[in-house]
Amino acid sequence: MSTTIEPVNVKAQAQLAQKASKELGLLSTEEKNDALYTIASALEENTNSILEANGKDLENGREKGFDDAYMDRLSLDEKRVKEFAEGLRQVAKLDDPSGEIVSEWTLVNGLEVQTIRVPLGVIGMIYEARPNVTADATGLALKSGNAIVLKGGSTAIHSNRAIVGVMKEALASTKISPDAVQFIDSTDRAATEQLFTMKEHIDVLIPRGGGKLIQAVVNNATVPVLETGVGNCHIYIDKDADPEKAINIFLNAKTDRPAVCNAAETLIVHEEFLNQHEDKLVTALKQAKIGIYGDEKAVDRIPGAFPAQEEHWANEFLSLDTAFKIVDHIDQAIDHIDTYGTKHSEAIVTENSEAAKRFKGLVDAAAIYHNASTRFTDGSALGFGAEIGISTQKLHARGPMGLPALTTIKYVMNGNGQIR
Structure with missing residues (x-):
């Protein structure tokens, strides 16, 4: 037409x-x-x-x-x-x-x-x-x-x-x-x-x-x-995360509205958490029909996972697909976010207050979450009414x-x- x-x-x-x-x-x-x-x-x-x-x-x-x-x-x-x-x-x-x-x-x-x-x-x-x-x-x-x-x-x-x-x-x-x-x-x-x-x-x-x-x-x-800014947002599940809380937060951030900028695009999981709760996490991802593009460890451990390419770490999926990275230290998660994040919204799920403090202090983004979904980076959700956009720069205005x-x-x- x-x-x-x-x-x-x-x-x-x-x-x-x-x-x-x-x-x-x-x-x-x-x-x-x-x-x-x-x-x-x-x-x-x-x-x-x-x-x-x-x-x-x-x-x-x-x-x-x-x-x-x-x-x-x-x-x-x-x-x-x-x-x-x-x-x-x-x-x-x-x-x-x-x-x-x-x-x-x-x-x-x-x-x-x-x-x-x-x-x-x-x-x-x-x-x-x-x-x-x-x-x-x-x-x-x-x-x-x-x-x-x-x-x-x-x-x-x-x-x-x-x-x-x-x-x-x-x-x-x-x-x-x-x-x-x-x-x-x-x-x-x-x-x-x-x-x-x-x-x-x-x-x-x-x-x-x-x-x-x-x-x-x-x-x-x-x-x-x-x-x-575009929203290449990450959810990091720490070794001390509550499993039910962690899974619910990620599923909400990924599946509520996959095509919006505050949706999660990458799931980073501490290896100790995965060792204890792998079956529960994998079952939840499968039930939600989430496609996985993972690092070598994730491909070995997550059934049906595809090897992640550079584009999967760097870009928004805007769909039910997600990138999946396994780390053995919180600093590896922070380094990954520093490399690929767009300074939009980043989240840590943990019951360890020191880990949460470190994440919130070191991650550079307009919005940082501890034990909550990134979907709240929104003017209406934060009580501003409709927002005109979400700023990822540092001068004049930042965030919704x-x-x-x-x-x-x-x-x-x-x-x-x-x-x-």
Whole structure:
């Protein structure tokens, strides 16, 4: 099925967003919340038209032979539309960071100094597949006082167009200008690349998707980038792990939603644990239909395991397959994570507090878990509402990026004629 898209003027859209961001920054929390509630209701009321548009994207996906993981990310149903509408309502209930006084003090000369949270301005959002990001990112941007320019992937063009259409129509009856939400309605890569260099109109770019997309933005953009990362996440089962706890945590992290970035991709097991609980672990993996790509020890001990290649350690499976490594010391597990991890989410399962302390202290990642599933690296699960992405970098923001991550600070001084 072909898609005919009219030429777009990305610069003009960015300029409209920039103008709207100035007005948006002056609105009250109540006015912004009212807009989010209005959008949420409109999305639910237009579920059928959104699903009809999504059906076109799914048909294209089937024709192109997209795998099950990709089709899952692309798919919408009534429940998912309701979920991202409810996500907007959750964001509306959260504290508004914009205008918050972070700190204040008075100098000896009487000059009053404040640091105040303010919106970033205009957010450029570049993403693949997941149409829910269109609503999630918009809600977070508007609540924090930012305008947003959306550039979704070509595979979700119909879904994104429908969702944005509903949102802009809803905004027309609110205090927020519909121009605060811009959608680049094009499948041309050149339109995406234009965003990379619009530093005079776009304040920050947030790429969300596969590693190739993220690196293309990071390596080519002159606009500052808030880098989100792929999730090559590991579960390390220590020699002192509780077997029931360990197996349940791994199965949840691997099988709950295998195609998401906080799903586990590699299972690292201490040899002493395996010696004691091999039958229980192998039975659980088999029942869950988990495919194993293991090191030499794992291939020898796990029935049906295939030899792991370098790509199996380094890349996301986004499926029920997993890499399996056997170690005889916690430091071997940490070294492996240092080598192959993407600084997203890493977990240790152990009843040994010293081992947990060592793991949490030495592993470099945005989220570290002790005796819990990596599936909690999520804005909603951590109480932020919908997140705009999960940052794996260290500057400005790290981990699930909720409302505060979409603000910066401004120094405001109040004086009475002071001069220096």
